Amino acid sequence: MPIRQAAADDWPRIWPFWHRIVAAGETYSWDPETTEEAARALWMAPAKRVYVAEDDTGAIVGSAYTTPNYGGPAARIANAGFMVDPDRAGRGIGRALAEHVLAAAKAEGYRGMVFNAVVETNPAVTLWASLGFTILGTVPEAYDHPRFGRVGLHVMYRAL
Numbered sequence: 001m002p003i004r005q006a007a008a009d010d011w012p013r014i015w016p017f018w019h020r021i022v023a024a025g026e027t028y029s030w031d032p033e034t035t036e037e038a039a040r041a042l043w044m045a046p047a048k049r050v051y052v053a054e055d056d057t058g059a060i061v062g063s064a065y066t067t068p069n070y071g072g073p074a075a076r077i078a079n080a081g082f083m084v085d086p087d088r089a090g091r092g093i094g095r096a097l098a099e100h101v102l103a104a105a106k107a108e109g110y111r112g113m114v115f116n117a118v119v120e121t122n123p124a125v126t127l128w129a130s131l132g133f134t135i136l137g138t139v140p141e142a143y144d145h146p147r148f149g150r151v152g153l154h155v156m157y158r159a160l
Contacts, residue, residue: 001093003100006050006063011040013060014052017085018043025146027122028081029153043081049104053084053097061088064097066105069114078110078160082124094124098131106160118154119143125154133158 006014015036022039025032030042043065044050053062062084069079080101084093105113113133118125120138129135133156141150 001096002054003051003097004054006044006052008044010050010052010060010063011044014043014063014083015039017087018063018083020086021083027119027124029117029119029143049108051097051100051104053093053100055088061085061091062093062097064101066101066108066110066113068110069116076109076111078105078108078113079116080105080113094127095131098127102131102158102160110160112157112159115154115156117143118156119145120152120154121145121148125156128156128158131158 018039019036022028022030022034023032034042048065048067050063050065052060055061062082064080064082066078066080068075069077082094082097084097102113115128115133118128136155136157138152138154140152142153143151145151
């Protein structure tokens with residue numbers, strides 16, 4: 001599966017699944033009412049290195065980013081975000097993006113990666129664990145899930 005650095009003109013092909021995922025309110029702590037303009041600013045911010053995964057027709061089926069999680073002397077710890085078109089779930093796109101992003105972050109000199117707010121009911125928790133992430137802690141009942149009520153947010157980490 002081709003994975004490449006995103007170009008500015010990729011956003012219109014990322015937005016439909018970005019919006020669908022965030023509007024569902026099940027996995028990201030971003031406002032489900034986020035406008036397209038605000039979403040673009042969040043996902044495509046200049047400090048982020050954004051990637052896209054394409055299928056064999058050239059359609060964008062997923063996107064991910066890396067960015068420093070902290071500043072100053074702690075800037076070598078990365079953060080990342082991942083989204084896969086829900087219509088393409090279960091096909092290994094998330095794993096391919098994750099493996100790509102982890103390798104890219106290490107090549108860029110990051111020493112580790114942290115996820116600050118992984119909804120504990122998110123199926124990706126299993127993926128992150130399989131890739132060597134550990135749960136450092138859980139903030140209990142921090143997330144108002146539309147189906148499960150109040151659930152925790154994990155902080156997950158992996159050394160690079």
